[in-house]
Amino acid sequence: MDTAQTEKQVRTILTKIRPYLQRDGGDIEFVKIEDGIVYVRLLGACVGCPSVNLTLKDGIEAILLEEVPGIIGVENIV
Numbered sequence: 001m002d003t004a005q006t007e008k009q010v011r012t013i014l015t016k017i018r019p020y021l022q023r024d025g026g027d028i029e030f031v032k033i034e035d036g037i038v039y040v041r042l043l044g045a046c047v048g049c050p051s052v053n054l055t056l057k058d059g060i061e062a063i064l065l066e067e068v069p070g071i072i073g074v075e076n077i078v
Contacts, residue, residue, distance in 0.1 A: 003033065009068045010038055017060060021046060028060070036072035038064055052076070 011030055021028055025045030032039045040060070046052050061074035 006068060006070055007033055010064060010071070013063060013067055014040070014060075017063065021055070026055075031077050033071075036070055038071055038074045039077050040074060041077050047078075 007030075010033060014028055014030055018028055021042075021044075026049070027043040027046070029041040029043060030038075031041055040056075042052060042056065046055065049055075056074060056076055064071045064074055
């Protein structure tokens with residue numbers, strides 16, 4: 001797995017997702033990739049939102065698992 005290429009793909013996808021989060025007052029920040037796990041920080045209205053786990057797992061994680069080879073999960077760093 002080419003780490004630089006993987007990170008570029010992840011960042012590109014997060015950039016495409018970002019406007020949907022911002023529309024609801026939230027945002028997302030890429031932190032790192034480690035052992036196939038993408039670490040992000042959800043910001044703004046996402047903090048404390050009751051739907052944050054749904055957004056993270058059924059939205060962001062599902063897209064990254066499908067689009068980026070080698071990614072096995074997404075975790076939110078609080």
